[in-house]
Amino acid sequence: MSETSSRLENQINHFVALGKWDKVESLWQQVLEDPIPQAKFYATLAAHMVRAEKATELKAWTTLLIEACQTKNNYKEIIQIARGVLHSLPDFTELRAPLLEALKHHHSNLARIEEFLEASGIANAPTLFIPLNKFLQYISCSEGQCFIHDHWGAGQVTKLDIPGDRVHFHFQEQGDKSFSFAGVKEYLKKLPKTHFLAQRMINPKMLTKRAEAEPVEFLKYYLHNHHNSVARAKLKEDLLKGVFDEKGWNSWWGKNRDKFRFDPYIGFSTSAANPVMELRTEAKSFHEELLQEFLRVDSFAKRHNLLTEMLKRHEQExxxxxxxxxxxxxxxxxxxxxxxxxxxxxxxxxxxxxxxxxxxxxxxxxxxxxxxxxxxxxxxxxxxxxxxxxxxxxxxxxxxxxxxxxxxxxxxxxxxxxxxxxxxxxxxxxxxxxxxxxxxxxxxxxxxxxxxxxxxxxFLWMVRTLREGKWPELPVEISPQLMFDAVMEIIQTCSVQIAHEVIDAAKYRGVKSRFENLLTENRQALIAEAFQDMEIEDVRRRHTEIMGNPALNEAFKLAFDNAVRSVCYNLDHDDGSASSTESNEHFVTKASFEARQKEYQQIKNTDIPANSKAIGEAAAMGDLSENAEYHSAKERQKVLFRRKEALEDLLQRARTLEPNQVDTSVVGFGTKFKIRNQDNGKMEEYTLLGLWDADPEKNILSYLTPFGKQFMKKQAGDTLVVTQPSGNTIRYEVLEINNALK
Known part of the structure; x- marks a missing residue:
């Protein structure tokens, strides 16, 4: 609305409030020349005039204004005038013809306009206010329009069912929903098509291009649509829903963070993890912003962070x-x-x-x-x-x-x-x-x-550094068994502190979690390395101790059990000889079979010959009683031969299955199955593969584990009670069985 129109509106409203109708009439000529485009203005005017028994004058002035708009083809203004006046004069049927003409012209690009006009009854109803509002609601709820719900987020109209009084929506976060017209009015708010949430549904690729081409202007546009303030986490959450994938977001934010940070119209909090960005009405330099914050805070940490930010920018500003x-x-x-x-x-x-x-x-x-x-x-x-x-x-x-x-x-x-x-x-x-x-x-x-x-x-950092070979300058060796024992000791210490609910129990929970992650990461590599060289009786003893430890959670025990079984195939047998299990086939995937063959060839053709050479060189030094290199090489020889013999046995008994050989009528090797925990109602999904294929983090288990064995041969629809390592039981129902090898 122009400044002239705004001034005119204020003048008329002033005289209307005083009841000086002659003054209003004298100003009406200006309205005829430059109509005020707000329905609210005409609604206020009409309400006052009807209360003052000036309905006849109102009709006359309105008719003149409608005729003036018709001569200029101002159809949008005619609709706004009618919306306001009809609220107080619903039976002002003289507006029917010009209103129908205006609606048809203003919405000429709408495919369903004739249907909307007929359904609203605006052409023949005895009054016009309700039919007009019905028509406008049909327009507002036509296919493609966007709305927002307080809890369900943004949604787009997919179907308008006028006879059934239903508007069907697709919400990005909640799927398909429907409302009555009254429900739309009560629970939803219309989004302008230019709004970020509307554009994300209508044309997300356009938003991506806009964000890449003009990142700062895009952020300002986004902030304007979110009450001028938003945290980085919220921005990321919104952009990951169709504008960027995770990699795209990281790249975009990384490239443009400093542009946002230093723009004079974008305020940027000093929180490194989740800064809050604000759209300013007045420009403020980077140093002005941080100095203002620096003078306000009173902690050393905040002062240090703010001053460090300013000093980093010193060369540019x-x-x-x-x-x-x-x-x-x-x-x-x-x-x-x-x-x-x-x-x-x-x-x-x-x-x-x-x-x-x-x-x-x-x-x-x-x-x-x-x-x-x-x-x-x-x-x-x-x-x-x-x-x-x-x-x-x-x-x-x-x-x-x-x-x-x-x-x-x-x-x-x-x-x-x-x-x-x-x-x-x-x-x-x-x-x-x-x-x-x-x-x-x-x-x-x-x-x-x-x-x-x-x-x-x-200690945790040192273990990871050495295991990942990040410091070749530090040729430090420690056996996986000693490393495993040290980690378990720390986990046990933390568990005791947590159980006693000490003041800093939260710290101990964090430490315990990080050390459990160390043991279970990389498919439990450290556990496997620690146990593959142990004597079988030691393995069984340690396995029993850990599986029965109440301080360890079930997920960790499951991962531990899988890792041990991947290197100790005869864990459940009374003796560790190959003869006791030589007739027992075990199934593995082709990929894991080839990996173990490669390991076997490495030990046989490379590691053992190199070890033999090392023994010979150490023996040549003489005095074997004090020869540490010789004794170390001999211990290594035992480990290599033990591993070689175990692999020979496992490879001889290993069998691989082709995808078309997997039986999906029952749970077994090569199947992926869905189950429902009947105790809490949650759905779970597991894959059963071989002892070399297990990856508990992805719910891929060996079919030889106690947990996996309990599901073997079960069919869809079967129910069973599963015993966990701790002795607790859970009721499950098998819902679906699929081929995991396809």
């Missing part, structure tokens, strides 16, 4: 002297408020002032001890460094301590290694190797592997 003074004032005040025992807090603020001075030509002075003086005069430098909350500051302090006292560094490095964080330990190892002290680095790594309780998180 220099920090003004005025801003630097304000920042220094806050830091200096916080420094002065640190108590006598707050050594770590004081050192952190000193380092923060150092960071600020690093980008300024004019440096700020510090009253009292400098950062280095505070560190060197500390009676407990190890405790001080590990108490710092910023990893980079821990490394900075350790580095300066080393430079100040290089003779004592080796002893300090070892203490810091065990007491500090993963990043600090990693830095220490790298520095030792870089300085030529590889022996000490190896010593520290070996000590950590034998002292897991001192720093479980560091």
């Amino acid at each position: 220099a920090l003004s002297d005025a801003a630097a003074k304000k920042i220094h004032f806050v830091l200096d005040k916080a420094l002065g408020e640190c108590g006598g025992e707050q050594f770590a807090e004081r050192l952190e603020y000193l380092y923060l002032i150092e960071d600020l001075n690093a980008v300024l030509s004019h440096k700020f002075n510090v009253d009292g001890l400098s950062a280095d003086e505070s560190l060197l005069k500390s009676l407990e430098p190890i405790a001080l460094i590990t108490a710092l909350s910023v990893h980079d500051y821990q490394i900075r302090a350790a580095d300066r301590l080393r430079n100040a006292n290089p003779d004592a560094w080796n002893d300090l490095a070892e203490k810091l290694f065990f007491a500090g964080t993963q990043r600090l330990a990693q830095w220490i190892l790298k520095e030792l190797i870089a300085q030529g002290h590889t022996d000490q680095a190896i010593h520290l790594a070996e000590q950590m592997l034998h002292r897991p309780d001192e720093n479980p998180e560091l």
